[in-house]
Amino acid sequence: MPLMLAEQRVGGLARILAQEEEHGKGLLGTPFHQPTLAPETLFHIGPIPVTNSMLMTLIVVVALSIAAIWLSRGLSLVPSKRQNFLEAIVELLDNLVQTTAGRTAGRAILPLIGTLFIYILVANWASLLPGVGTITWHTEHGDVPLLRAPNADLNMTLAMAIVTIVVVQIAGVAAHGVGGHFKEYLNPMHLIDELARVISLSVRLFANVFGGEVLLTVMLALSFLGAIAIIPVVIPMAFMGLEMFIGLIQALVFSLLSLIYITLAVAGHGHPADAEDAESATHH
DSSP states (O other): OHHHHHHHHHHHHHHHHHHHHTTOSBGGGSSSBOOOSSOOEEEEETTEEEEHHHHHHHHHHHHHHHHHHHHTTTOOSSOOHHHHHHHHHHHHHHHHHHHHHOHHHHHHHHHHHHHHHHHHHHHHHHTTSTTTTTSEEEETTEEEESOOOGGGSHHHHHHHHHHHHHHHHHHHHHHHHHHHHHGGGGSHHHHHHHHHHHHHHHHHHHHHHHHHHHHHHHHHHHHHTTOSSSSTTHHHHHHHHHHHHHHHHHHHHHHHHHHHHHHHHHHOOOOHHHHHHHHHHTTO
């Protein structure tokens, strides 16, 4: 149901963009760029295209790396405020993972789950910063946004989903051996279940982030035209607050589902219905 709602959200907003595309580059005749399903190419490095979502991803990764180095400097037995902040985040994630996977398995997969959660959360929130989607870069095909939300690119969410499923297989083999793990895949339903997990993880995150990107663009365009409310700044700010909440929820859902899939592989294979029950539990 959440996946269907996300797809409907994208579909409805995408129709607005399609209707406006024939009237010019700006949405509703404003300077705001119309978000597209595919990321825009900024330039090429040899045969490799560099897109605006790739550039934003690089900025987020570099920022997180610098923050991690700064926060982890000078750790001591008597923690500073900076160390207390870092330990609070790690302890929160550690408790969450160990509650689901147990102490031994939880400690092993904590780095992956923590990385997924922090990266997705920061990437979602960073896409709301001023300049993202509004600063343009001139290309041979016209002006395009210089920066775009990393998770509004299906390539990014699909890559994270594939990494998660690969880790699921590695964890299953480590816990049960090659034969013990892959014998379950003699049943075609298990293969379909794994494919469904990849699609579910990637499309859910992409659809919600892209839908939020389109929604904010529409609200900003309407505010620019003075078509919303008496104070045109208030409505976009309210929707930005909503998108911050959705960004947090999507980071939590992706990480929890990844955690559940790995835990099921380590504990032993259940039926696809078991995974569906676990997935449903993350939405309540």
